[in-house]
Amino acid sequence: MAAARGGRSRGNRVDDLEMRQLRSDLDRNFKPIFDRHGPEGVALGELQREMQEEGITDKISKRRLNQLLDRADHNDDNMITYTEFVNLMTSDEGLTKSERSAFRSFLGAAIANIVPQSLRNDFLANYNCRPPPLFIIIMSTAEIVIFGVYAAELAKQGTPVTATSGVPMYSPLVYTPRRRYEAWRYLTYMFIHQGFLHILSNMIFQLLFGLPLEIVHKWWRVMVVYLCGVIAGSLAHSVTDHSVALVGASGGVYALLGAHLAAVATNWKEMNYKCCEGNIARVLLSAPVRLFIILTLVVPDTSLAIYRRVTAPEDQKVGVSAHIGGFLTGESVAGYPVLKNIKKLPWETTLGWVTMAVFLLLVAFAVLFNGLYKGYPATDWS
Structure with missing residues (x-):
């Protein structure tokens, strides 16, 4: 015992x-x-x-x-x-x-x-690298590598890539209206670019705006925004530009820009927290400065895209409506329901549901249009 x-x-x-x-x-x-x-x-x-x-x-x-x-x-x-x-x-x-x-x-x-309640008024308190921002880096690397591979192929064929030209239209990644039945092209066109300026501007934009979004909102939310923008961009293009091919990551890039604008709108007060107290970092990251930078970059880039659309040879033309589709997706759809809102207000929640419904209706319309519209070029089944 x-x-x-x-x-x-x-x-x-x-x-x-x-x-x-x-x-x-x-x-x-x-x-x-x-x-x-x-x-x-x-x-x-x-x-x-x-x-x-x-x-x-x-x-x-x-x-x-x-x-x-x-x-x-x-x-x-x-x-x-x-x-x-x-x-x-x-x-x-x-x-x-x-x-x-x-x-x-x-x-x-x-x-x-x-973020602790005591810091909810400070947007910068949301910046941390847990987990690290990897999605935009991986996507950028893949797009650069694929651009380099096709640039080398085009050089061997005697049509070297220049600042504003050089598109491997034979690539199975390019969206072309004659091969719309190959559904992956509505997504993979983002890996092909038209010239060095095209890929350079897209890489700068998505790194400049995508990485900060990832640090605050995390990679899976940014991935949803980016890919929704890519798909919305190709669908918008297919509905408005029936006979023109589409290349470039601009749909995803402009979705990031639109999402950044949505973040500025919903977190305007938090982004301006103590921005007038002489701290240069807070000034540069304040909402008005962010808004100014977005507009300064978007206007010339869109203008260049329109210029290329108008002046390129007929067999080298690419569309620009993907910019609009991507931007509207990021700003009014993915930006509100998907990204974090530091201090969510009731009207913002309602707006999120409304814009998501509108987005889904527009996607459904574009899909039906692609299936029923008879004005596309004859399908190339070869």
Whole structure:
């Protein structure tokens, strides 16, 4: 009997030691993160969303995650404090060993991406590189590599690429109205460019505007905006320019510009936070300066696109309506429902739903138009 009691005592001492180690680990790694949010804690809804975006649902189901977080919110105020988090992590009826491991892996990054209420008026507080901005870099690299490969091919064929000419119209990536049945062309045309100026301007624009968007809104949101812009650009072109080919990433690039303009509009006050206190960085990143830069870059680039459309030889003409389709997609559709809004107002939420509905209706119209309109050039089935 004595031996049995001794065994239970040693077991209790081990449990107590593990508990002290766990609490020490939580104090060291998680308390500073919670402290940034003050005694009120972290908003339950934001924490659920951020943890899902970080990928915890690969380890814990969404339903189970919400159940655990709801259980942690002991006083039902829709906020998770550090004390409530510790209680969840150390409760015998809380997390399993695998769930506890998942929380330790994902919760820190999720909370770090949530801006404390005390900093909600400062847009710059949303800038962080967790996760790093990789989508725009990967897309830019792919577009540059493909441009270089085709430029080398065209040089061998005796038609070298110049500042404003040089398009491999034979490429299976180009959108051409005669081969509209090859649906991938509505997306892959973004990898082909017409001359050095075309790809140079697109790369500058998407790096200049895409990277800051990724740092604030994360790569998956920017990817949605970019690809929606590419598809909307080709659909807009196919409806308005029936006999002309389309190349270039301008649909995606202009979606980024439109999304940036939407971000400026919805976060105007937050972008101007303390911008008049002599800090040159805040001045340069303020809403009026951003708006000025967007307009300064968009007008000449669009003018150059129109010039190329008018002056290029008939078999080398490319469309410009993709600029408009991409810009409107980013500004009024993807910009409101997809990107983060630091302080969302009710009218902005309503506008997001309305613009999303309009976007889907226009896409449906363009798809039907492509299938039913008889004025396209004869299909090339070769």
